[in-house]
Amino acid sequence: MNHRLHLKFEQLERATERLLASAEALGTDAGRAPGPGQWSATQVVHHLLFIESNILQYVQKKVHAEESLPKVGLLTRLRARVVRLLLRLPGFKYKAPRGVATLTDAGNLPDLSELRLTWESTRRQLERLLNEFPGRLMNRAIFPHPRSGRITIGQVMEFLLDHLLHHQQQMERITKALRTAQAAPKAA
Numbered sequence: 001m002n003h004r005l006h007l008k009f010e011q012l013e014r015a016t017e018r019l020l021a022s023a024e025a026l027g028t029d030a031g032r033a034p035g036p037g038q039w040s041a042t043q044v045v046h047h048l049l050f051i052e053s054n055i056l057q058y059v060q061k062k063v064h065a066e067e068s069l070p071k072v073g074l075l076t077r078l079r080a081r082v083v084r085l086l087l088r089l090p091g092f093k094y095k096a097p098r099g100v101a102t103l104t105d106a107g108n109l110p111d112l113s114e115l116r117l118t119w120e121s122t123r124r125q126l127e128r129l130l131n132e133f134p135g136r137l138m139n140r141a142i143f144p145h146p147r148s149g150r151i152t153i154g155q156v157m158e159f160l161l162d163h164l165l166h167h168q169q170q171m172e173r174i175t176k177a178l179r180t181a182q183a184a185p186k187a188a
Helices: 003-024 027-031 041-065 074-088 098-105 112-132 153-187
Strands: 143-145 149-151
Touching (some): 003 027, 003 041, 003 112, 074 149, 143 153
Antiparallel strands (some): 143 149
16 A cells, blocks of 8 residues: 555544544444534444445446546645635534435445444445556546545545545534433423
């Protein structure tokens, strides 16, 4: 695996474990939304897994198709940096694309233990992809990000990490709201 990709992969692994531990620490409240129109911890985990799985499938398809992929232009690099910055801003709410939000809002989500197992499997697939990723495609546009444009595999890894860290902030808000709601009746 390319050294840069390896470092990004390791960061993603640590951040994922932290997020899952935060969700699991909620116990039975993980499936409870802190308020109307808000996601539960389980929905956040499902959303992140869904995004990573779909990106993985798309990139695998592109790598195996051996298509001639364009180089990433300056405008795309700038847009990708803006997206990274926005995802890192504390409290900034970024609207999920319509199809993604609808799937995450759907009922009957698996429980956290099942989501963890699925995510571990998906992550091993991502690791294999990165281990086998052709060096000649490192600076090629491999994935069409909805806001950045077509980005490289390095930018894909940066997006996955920044996206997860963005939702870690959301997980912290969910935890705080649920803890506050639990403590409120006791104080009365």
